Amino acid sequence: MEVLEQINQWINDHPVSSNIIKYIVWAVFILLTIAFLRRFLRKKLPDTRIRYRSQKGVEFFGYVLLIIITISFFTGSIKDFALAIGLLTAGITITLQELILSVAGSFYIFFVGVYKPGDRIEINNIKGDVIDIDSIYTTMMEIGEWVSSDNYSGRIVKLSNAFVFKGPVYNYSKDxxxxxxEFNIPIRYESDIELAKTIVVKAAxxxxxxxxxxxxxxxxQVVNKYYIENAQVEPTLAITMTDNWVQFNLRYIVDYKKRRYTKHVLNELIGKEIQKTDGKVQLASTTVEIVRIPNINIEKE
Structure with a gap:
């Protein structure tokens, strides 16, 4: 009983310190609860998508509750307003600017829908598929770098959510x-151009x-949602006369994850059809025309 009386007496004599201790206890309790629920959901939910969204929902509502409690303690319970200002000022320091911006970026990503897990994006000159978004970082499976086209490099990149405020975000899959x-096909001038056009258009x-x-x-849906003109989604073929060949430029629309494979299929199919023409259509290569051969005088002694 004496211990309890001493504690109550200390709380009455030090209201500011006691409120700070209460706040720390509540904050630790909320953080531990978030960690427990995330672990519980990870074990109990078999579906990956539901498990991921449930964990993110618990984390989001837990942090919202922590913010509400923080505001309540620092505006209503602490009588010493100067101390509250000092604590808030200490929290907003140069060392925490990036962290605060990252947390703000996570809310911006969530509410605005800049991107979501599964989207292919390019941000801060890094391109990849989003595999996770937490309160501070966006995790991506990198594409490109030392590998060609849209293949995975094998590196997992963690990028601060603050970058959504610092530059453009290219989303390959949203909406x-x-x-x-597109790609170019060089055709020799001696070829049957109409037959070549038929082969390319049919294959596409x-x-x-x-x-x-x-x-x-x-x-x-994109045209109805944004201020944008209608565009042609059917394959188009443009022909250009160059110094060495007739250049066929094939432009087409493709799934953003199958760009490399589709280009391979088109090239293979067009190449096989050209071989079946028995020389009527021929692929061109760089040629050099010698206009004049200089005279060479050789004197025999």
Missing amino acids: FPFVWD SETLSEYVSKSISEWK
């Missing part, structure tokens, strides 16, 4: 999960029909 791609139409049909409805 419209397709991208335009057959290979890309699925992407075209799906992208039409998706693109209509």
Whole structure:
């Protein structure tokens, strides 16, 4: 009893310190509860997507509750206003600026929907697939660097959420999960140009029909949502006369995750069809024309 009386007496004599201790106890309790619930959900929920969203929901509401308690303690319970200002000022220091900006970035990403797990984005000159978003970092599976096209490099990148405020965020999959791609085909001038056009257009139409049909409805939604003109999603072929060959430029729409594979299929199919023409259509390569051969005088002694 004497111990309890001493504690109560100390609390009455030091209200500011006792409130700070209460706040620390509540903060630790909330953080431990978040960690416990995340671990519990990780073990009990078999579905990956539901488990991930549940864990993020627990984390989000836990931090919101912590913020509410913090505001309550530092505005209503602590009588010494100067101390409250000092604590807030100490928290907003140069060393915590990046952390605070990262936490703010996580709320911005969540509420605005800049990107979500599963999206392919490019931010701060780093391109990859988003595999996790927490209160401070965005985790990405990197694409590119020393490997060509859109292949994974094998590196997992953790990027501060603060970067959403520092530069553009390129999202390859939000609203419209397709991208335009193109490649050039050099055809010799002696070839049957009309036959070559037929081969390229037919190969593109057959290979890309699925992407075209799906992208039409998706693109209509983009046009209705944003101030943007309608665009042609069907494959298009443009022909350019160069010094060495007739250049066929094939432009088409494709799933953002299948750009490399689709280009491979198109090149292989077009190459096989050109071989079946028995020389009527020939691929070109760089040629050099010798206009004049200089005279060489050789004197025999």
